[in-house]
Amino acid sequence: MNNLCMTAIAAAFSVALMAQQTELKGDAAKGKQYFNAYTCYGCHGFSAQNGPGRNRLNPMKMSQSGFIGLVRTPTINQMPSYSAKVISDQQLADVWAYLKTLPDAPAAKDIPLLQQIKAEAAK
Ligand code: HEC
Numbered sequence: 001m002n003n004l005c006m007t008a009i010a011a012a013f014s015v016a017l018m019a020q021q022t023e024l025k026g027d028a029a030k031g032k033q034y035f036n037a038y039t040c041y042g043c044h045g046f047s048a049q050n051g052p053g054r055n056r057l058n059p060m061k062m063s064q065s066g067f068i069g070l071v072r073t074p075t076i077n078q079m080p081s082y083s084a085k086v087i088s089d090q091q092l093a094d095v096w097a098y099l100k101t102l103p104d105a106p107a108a109k110d111i112p113l114l115q116q117i118k119a120e121a122a123k
Helices: 003-018 028-037 040-044 064-072 089-101 112-122
Strands: none
Touching: 028 040, 028 089, 064 089
């Protein structure tokens, strides 16, 4: 088994362990401030919809503990890790609560301009 695989298993295991802890109460208004102050928006976008794959944090489908765990120990090295000295669990619970309040992107069929462009292109 290679190192990457072992790391992935270790990460999955620690996330699973953390999932058993109780949830912190998140404050979305504070979370918005932290999302900006800690420059999460710089890579994830103000909508949290930037990028493909797991760079996209909206819609937020991770559990709170899973989210905190991945910010502490990202599985991908493009995502900087943030220790508890930098941003506390409570602060990340606030960020998570904030991400949960963000509206999801509309479906393609619900974007009038896109439909208009498609109609024009089909002519
Ligand atoms: C320097 C750019 C950068 C900054 C700043 C950044 N992220 Fe990320 N983050 C990324 C990238 C890139 C990915 C995912 C890459 C991929 O999936 O290929 C990611 C992934 C994640 C993931 C999923 C990690 C995983 O392993 O699945 C979480 C959760 C996350 N970011 C939260 C945050 C939060 C919260 C902040 C602010 C405290 C933040 N990020 C700041 C670049 C950044």
